[in-house]
Amino acid sequence: MITELRHTGIVVSNIERAVHFYCDLLGLKLIKDVTEESAHIDKILGLSNVRLRMVRLLSRNNIQIELLHFIKPHAESVSPPVFNLGCSHVAFTVDHLDQDYEKLVKEGIRFNCPPCLSPDGAVKYAYCQDPDGTFIELVEAL
Numbered sequence: 001m002i003t004e005l006r007h008t009g010i011v012v013s014n015i016e017r018a019v020h021f022y023c024d025l026l027g028l029k030l031i032k033d034v035t036e037e038s039a040h041i042d043k044i045l046g047l048s049n050v051r052l053r054m055v056r057l058l059s060r061n062n063i064q065i066e067l068l069h070f071i072k073p074h075a076e077s078v079s080p081p082v083f084n085l086g087c088s089h090v091a092f093t094v095d096h097l098d099q100d101y102e103k104l105v106k107e108g109i110r111f112n113c114p115p116c117l118s119p120d121g122a123v124k125y126a127y128c129q130d131p132d133g134t135f136i137e138l139v140e141a142l
Contacts, residue, residue: 007064008090010134015053015069017131022057025107028065032056082135089135097124097140104128
Protein backbone atom coordinates (compact mmCIF):
# COMPACT_ATOMS: atom_id res chain seq x y z
CA MET A 1 0.00 0.00 0.00
CA ILE A 2 2.59 2.63 1.05
CA THR A 3 4.99 3.62 -1.70
CA GLU A 4 7.11 6.25 0.10
CA LEU A 5 7.24 8.66 3.02
CA ARG A 6 5.76 11.98 1.85
CA HIS A 7 6.68 14.28 4.75
CA THR A 8 6.92 14.59 8.51
CA GLY A 9 4.96 17.30 10.33
CA ILE A 10 6.41 18.94 13.42
CA VAL A 11 4.35 21.36 15.54
CA VAL A 12 6.45 24.29 16.73
CA SER A 13 5.86 27.19 19.12
CA ASN A 14 7.95 29.77 17.27
CA ILE A 15 8.15 29.42 13.50
CA GLU A 16 11.10 31.78 13.01
CA ARG A 17 13.18 29.98 15.64
CA ALA A 18 12.25 26.61 14.09
CA VAL A 19 13.13 27.78 10.56
CA HIS A 20 16.51 28.97 11.87
CA PHE A 21 17.16 25.56 13.42
CA TYR A 22 16.03 23.43 10.49
CA CYS A 23 17.28 25.67 7.66
CA ASP A 24 20.24 27.66 8.95
CA LEU A 25 21.66 24.98 11.25
CA LEU A 26 20.57 21.69 9.64
CA GLY A 27 20.63 22.87 6.02
CA LEU A 28 17.06 22.26 4.85
CA LYS A 29 15.62 24.61 2.20
CA LEU A 30 12.38 26.57 2.71
CA ILE A 31 10.06 25.86 -0.25
CA LYS A 32 6.63 27.00 1.01
CA ASP A 33 5.31 29.36 3.68
CA VAL A 34 1.52 29.79 3.98
CA THR A 35 -1.07 30.65 6.59
CA GLU A 36 -4.15 28.45 6.41
CA GLU A 37 -7.62 29.04 7.81
CA SER A 38 -10.57 27.31 6.18
CA ALA A 39 -13.39 24.80 6.58
CA HIS A 40 -11.17 22.36 4.69
CA ILE A 41 -8.29 22.59 7.18
CA ASP A 42 -10.80 22.28 10.07
CA LYS A 43 -12.25 19.14 8.47
CA ILE A 44 -8.94 17.44 7.69
CA LEU A 45 -7.61 18.07 11.23
CA GLY A 46 -10.92 17.28 12.97
CA LEU A 47 -10.89 20.67 14.74
CA SER A 48 -12.82 23.95 14.59
CA ASN A 49 -11.64 27.47 13.78
CA VAL A 50 -8.05 26.46 13.03
CA ARG A 51 -5.54 29.05 11.92
CA LEU A 52 -2.02 27.82 11.31
CA ARG A 53 1.15 28.75 9.53
CA MET A 54 2.75 25.93 7.58
CA VAL A 55 6.34 26.08 6.40
CA ARG A 56 7.50 23.27 4.15
CA LEU A 57 11.20 22.41 4.06
CA LEU A 58 13.15 20.20 1.68
CA SER A 59 16.42 18.30 1.97
CA ARG A 60 18.83 18.05 -0.94
CA ASN A 61 17.47 14.56 -1.73
CA ASN A 62 13.80 15.60 -1.53
CA ILE A 63 12.82 14.66 2.03
CA GLN A 64 10.11 17.08 3.19
CA ILE A 65 9.47 18.43 6.68
CA GLU A 66 6.38 20.49 7.51
CA LEU A 67 6.70 22.93 10.38
CA LEU A 68 3.24 23.73 11.77
CA HIS A 69 2.67 26.75 13.99
CA PHE A 70 -0.88 26.72 15.37
CA ILE A 71 -2.15 30.24 15.90
CA LYS A 72 -5.62 28.89 16.84
CA PRO A 73 -5.86 26.71 18.83
CA HIS A 74 -2.67 27.49 20.70
CA ALA A 75 -0.36 24.45 20.86
CA GLU A 76 0.54 22.98 24.24
CA SER A 77 4.08 22.00 25.08
CA VAL A 78 4.41 18.29 25.77
CA SER A 79 8.04 17.32 25.09
CA PRO A 80 7.51 13.64 25.99
CA PRO A 81 10.44 11.39 26.81
CA VAL A 82 11.95 9.55 23.84
CA PHE A 83 10.51 6.22 25.12
CA ASN A 84 6.81 7.26 25.02
CA LEU A 85 4.46 5.57 22.56
CA GLY A 86 4.00 7.23 19.19
CA CYS A 87 6.49 9.06 17.02
CA SER A 88 9.66 9.42 19.07
CA HIS A 89 12.09 11.27 16.79
CA VAL A 90 13.03 12.36 13.30
CA ALA A 91 16.32 11.05 11.90
CA PHE A 92 18.42 12.82 9.27
CA THR A 93 21.44 11.49 7.41
CA VAL A 94 24.38 13.90 7.51
CA ASP A 95 27.76 13.94 5.76
CA HIS A 96 30.02 15.05 8.63
CA LEU A 97 28.49 14.40 12.04
CA ASP A 98 31.46 15.55 14.11
CA GLN A 99 31.55 18.93 12.32
CA ASP A 100 27.76 19.29 12.56
CA TYR A 101 27.86 18.40 16.26
CA GLU A 102 30.49 21.09 16.96
CA LYS A 103 28.52 23.69 14.97
CA LEU A 104 25.24 22.89 16.73
CA VAL A 105 26.80 22.85 20.21
CA LYS A 106 28.26 26.33 19.54
CA GLU A 107 24.71 27.44 18.67
CA GLY A 108 23.47 26.19 22.04
CA ILE A 109 21.80 23.00 20.80
CA ARG A 110 21.77 20.33 23.52
CA PHE A 111 22.77 16.75 22.75
CA ASN A 112 22.23 13.69 24.92
CA CYS A 113 25.91 12.84 24.36
CA PRO A 114 28.64 13.43 21.76
CA PRO A 115 28.46 11.38 18.52
CA CYS A 116 28.73 7.63 19.14
CA LEU A 117 29.74 4.72 16.97
CA SER A 118 27.00 2.11 16.54
CA PRO A 119 27.82 -1.34 17.96
CA ASP A 120 28.19 -2.77 14.43
CA GLY A 121 30.42 0.14 13.34
CA ALA A 122 28.15 1.01 10.39
CA VAL A 123 27.16 4.50 11.52
CA LYS A 124 28.01 7.30 13.87
CA TYR A 125 24.99 9.00 15.43
CA ALA A 126 23.78 11.45 18.06
CA TYR A 127 20.48 12.71 19.48
CA CYS A 128 19.67 16.36 20.06
CA GLN A 129 16.45 18.35 20.42
CA ASP A 130 14.98 21.10 18.30
CA PRO A 131 13.98 24.36 20.06
CA ASP A 132 10.64 22.83 21.16
CA GLY A 133 12.10 19.56 22.45
CA THR A 134 11.41 17.32 19.44
CA PHE A 135 14.11 14.66 19.33
CA ILE A 136 16.33 14.79 16.26
CA GLU A 137 18.74 11.98 15.41
CA LEU A 138 21.70 12.82 13.18
CA VAL A 139 23.29 9.81 11.46
CA GLU A 140 26.49 9.54 9.41
CA ALA A 141 26.97 6.33 7.43
CA LEU A 142 30.54 5.06 7.65
